Amino acid sequence: MTHALSEDDIYRTSTQYRLWSFSPESLSALRKKTHDLALERAQRYTGNDEPVEFLTQEEELRLVQRYCGQIRTTSDHFKWPVNVKATAVQYLTRFYLTNSTLTYPPKEIYKTVLFLACKTEATHMTLSEYARRISTEAEVVLAPEYKVMQALRFTLDVRQPFRGLKGALMELLNLAEGMVGGEELQAQMLDVPPPPQGTKTQWKHPGAGKVGAEQLHDRIQAAYSAARNLLDAPALLTDVYLLYTPSQILLAALHLADEPLTSFYLSTKLPTSSLTWPKILATVSACADMLASFSPPQVLTKDERNALEGKLERCRDPSTRDLVQAFAAMRQDGSGEEGEGVRKRRKLEREKSQKEGEDLFGPSLQRPKANGAGG
Amino acid sequence: MSRLAQPKPIPLPKRSGGGDAQDVCESCVDRIFSHGPSQCPIPGCRKTLRKHRFREQTFEDIQVEREVDIRKRVAAVFxxxxxxxxxxxDYNDYLNEVEDITFNLINNIDLEDTQKKFDKYQAAHEEEIMENASLAEKERMQFAAGQKAEREQAKQRRDAARREEAEEKREVLEGKKDVLNRLASGQDAESVAQEGQKVQLKKRMDRAAAAERQRQLQQQTASAPSGARNGSSNLVIKGLKAKTKKTAEPEAPIDPFGGLSFEGRKYYSLQDDYVWVGVQETKTDALIGAGGYDVSSFTSRALCEAFAGLGVFVGEEMEGRERREEDGNKVVTKGAELVAQGREKKVKIEDPF
Incomplete structure (x- = not known):
């Protein structure tokens, strides 16, 4: 009675699919809702004395994007694995789906998110070591951690396209050796037309004559490294992770890198007559368009960021201004006052049961409470 | 000198053709035959005898001794x-014939003919005789081994019983000593006596348990397979089928995925080897392989990830889920709403660590 899961079914079991995948409409609706809620809240704390200029939804998005870039450069600076970078960026993006920058400025969140990603991606270091490296206080890193975890809905798994891309590379190389589909496919692969002008790959058609096995090998490697670069910057700084699956993302990156080769590769996977074939092609090319539409200058420059943050400073929620202190107070609360209350209640209960225990026939029977611990 | 005072008589050797046996005393044998073969000392008998063919007599009656000799010789051939x-x-007919021959040999009837028949049979069936003899020997060995095992078991049982008895004695002594010690150290006499009674009761229970154990052991022996019983009784029951012990069904291996398999691949099939340098280097790296890492766990995972979700159209599939999604969002945005109402202080997230 074993039920065989296909790769797609396996992906559907992930929290990334269940909680963090959206249609473009629902994604923008969710962001709008979050922004509107934040504005509504802002009305309360600003009062009506003077008109304050709030960040627009667009500005919020760009600020978050800028901090995604910040995470990338930080992670690259310390030479952490690419997984840490991707996971941290996704955490930050997911966090700001349901939280506004007005409530929690990304400047305070991104360090925590990066530390959390280091933990989940097994790049271990102690908190003090981490704080020393990014030159900040340990409390600053820890303070928003529960908020972040809550906003992430306690799901820490981020499915990434990097290992999958290696898988595709592996299989392409075996195809080139004629180990997958035999000599026939190998011959077809040698006949794949060269990539058109303007694609990302560094590989150039040797010009005269047919492509040999050696050149094919180079072509695949070049396509891989181009795709790898695409997965690094544009894939992390756009919404592709929320709108597409890692498999589609990596194929889109390959598609941008070497379009004819990728089309050939996909055609070996599915019969072109299959029903999902056009849909898959459309999805991959839509994803590729999204990746291609990204250009580095879109990201805020340092000055722009400073300007935006100055604006944010004037309109931010004052109740979350000092997260560190709130965090410390919460800890104090948890261990002090409440503990005492619990102790007092327990003592009362103990005394009561002792008194009843001294009765000749023991304490009276009690109906279980209707609303017991459920509340 | 009376006959009783003489050295033990030695019967004359069997002779071919079932000749007479006579007892001769040991010293006479020494005297007459010490210089090699010599004539039979009995008057009227002219046969030549040799010293090494004399042997000690088992039966008082020399005739019985002779008959046993002959029967042994015949049984070895037939x-x-x-x-x-x-x-x-058929078997009974055969036995009858053998008995006829034996009888003739013993009683010297048609001695010449019978002896000839006997010799002929022996010559004709030499091989079969050998075979049956070895079979019989094997059976005898098995029988002996069975007996030995049974003796060993009995010895173990006896030892166990002895040990138990010694233990019991030691406990009784200890109990007494304990009671005395307590009394000596000035404890309440009544409570000590009560305690002593309790201990005695416990001992008695122990004895009852021991008796029960003994009984069970004996039962076990009684119900042991018939092969073991053959050892003690002299009756070897043939044709009993050996009972084959039914072994319990081995437990099925645990399936950690509860019946789900990950073999339903749609987009790729795993290959034995990959030419990519990354895979090849890992495969040949002794440092990695020493820990038991198999590079195929990487290749299968990488390929699975390469295609996991290729046919999942997030946009479409999410629309169908929109309503549920909204319910979920309520939970998440609740925190934000609470903040909006300025009640954030009341929302306590306890430190789970």
Whole structure:
């Protein structure tokens, strides 16, 4: 009675699919809702004395994007694995789906998110070591951690396209050796037309004559490294992770890198007559368009960021201004006052049961409470 | 000198053709035959005898001794088994014939003919005789081994019983000593006596348990397979089928995924080897392989990830889920709403660590 899961079914079991995948409409609706809620809240704390200029939804998005870039450069600076970078960026993006920058400025969140990603991606270091490296206080890193975890809905798994891309590379190389589909496919692969002008790959058609096995090998490697670069910057700084699956993302990156080769590769996977074939092609090319539409200058420059943050400073929620202190107070609360209350209640209960225990026939029977611990 | 005072008589050796046996005393044998073969000392008998063929007599009656000798000799040759015959009737006929020959040899009837028949049979069936003899020997060994095992078991049982008895004695002594010690150290006499009674009661229970154990052991021996019983009784029951012990069904291996398999691949099939340098280097790296890492766990995972979700159209599939999604969002945005109402202080997230 074993039920065989296909790769797609396996992906559907992930929290990334269940909680963090959206249609473009629902994604923008969710962001709008979050922004509107934040504005509504802002009305309360600003009062009506003077008109304050709030960040627009667009500005919020760009600020978050800028901090995604910040995470990338930080992670690259310390030479952490690419997984840490991707996971941290996704955490930050997911966090700001349901939280506004007005409530929690990304400047305070991104360090925590990066530390959390280091933990989940097994790049271990102690908190003090981490704080020393990014030159900040340990409390600053820890303070928003529960908020972040809550906003992430306690799901820490981020499915990434990097290992999958290696898988595709592996299989392409075996195809080139004629180990997958035999000599026939190998011959077809040698006949794949060269990539058109303007694609990302560094590989150039040797010009005269047919492509040999050696050149094919180079072509695949070049396509891989181009795709790898695409997965690094544009894939992390756009919404592709929320709108597409890692498999589609990596194929889109390959598609941008070497379009004819990728089309050939996909055609070996599915019969072109299959029903999902056009849909898959459309999805991959839509994803590729999204990746291609990204250009580095879109990201805020340092000055722009400073300007935006100055604006944010004037309109931010004052109740979350000092997260560190709130965090410390919460800890104090948890261990002090409440503990005492619990102790007092327990003592009362103990005394009561002792008194009843001294009765000749023991304490009276009690109906279980209707609303017991459920509340 | 009376006959009783003489050294033990030695019967004359068996002679071919079932000749007479006579007892001669040991010193006479030494005297007459010490210089090699010599004529029989009995008057009227002219046979030549040799010293090494004399032996000690088992039976008082020299005639019985002779008959046993002859029967042994015949049985060694006519050693066919019942399995060799088609029916019981055939076997009985054969036994009858053998008995005729034996009788003739013992009583010296038609001695010449019978002896000839005997020799002929022996010459004709030499091989079969050998075979049956070795079979019989094997059976004898098995029987002996069975007996030995049974003796060993009995010895173990006896030892266990002895040990138990010694233990019991030691406990009784200890109990007494304990009671005395307590009394000596000035404890309440009544409570000490009560305690002593309790201990005694416990001892008695222990004894009852021991008796029960003994009984069970004996039962076990009684119900042991018939092969073991053959050892003690002299009756070897043939044709009993050995009971085959039914072994319990081995437990099925645990399936950690509860019946789900990950073999339903749609987009790729795993290959034995990959030419990519990354895979090849890992495969040949002793440092990695030493820990038991198999590079195929990487290749299968990488390929699975390469295609996991290729046919999942997030946009479409999410629309169908929109309503549920909104319910979920309520939970998440609740925190934000609470903040909006300025009640954030009341929302306590306890430190789970």
């Amino acid at each position: 050693n066919r088994r019942e399995d060799d015959f088609e029916s019981l009737r």
